Amino acid sequence: MNKEYYVKLLEELIEKNVCVPRTINGFWQTLENYRKESPEEYKSIFGEENAEATIELHDRIISLAVRGSFSDNYIHLVVAYHFYFKKNNTGLYKMVFSLDGDVVDDMFYFH
Secondary structure (H helix, E strand, O other): OOHHHHHHHHHHHHHHOOHHHHHHHHHHHHHHHHHHHOHHHHHHHHOOOOHHHHEEEEEEEEEEEEOOOHHHOOEEEEEEEEEEEOOEEEEEEEEEEOOOOOEEEEEEEEO
């Protein structure tokens, strides 16, 4: 098995579809939507008006997700980041892409 071949292929798909910058932008947009749509819940977690200034993204995870069998046609690229608020691991943000680069879903989890 040639591991380097598969790593290179995954890297090419991620780069071609601009998945990493789109995931970072998606995180900030989702966080802003959360702040606007659920202000009380947002405040209970982040407290501060300017919480964005102390949130950092770390520990990028890139994977190929297969659900069921390969013939089920559920094969996606996944880019995820842990996000830290005041240096504490607060949650995880994932963006899921089709192999063609379309955004299939995104998820925002709190620990």
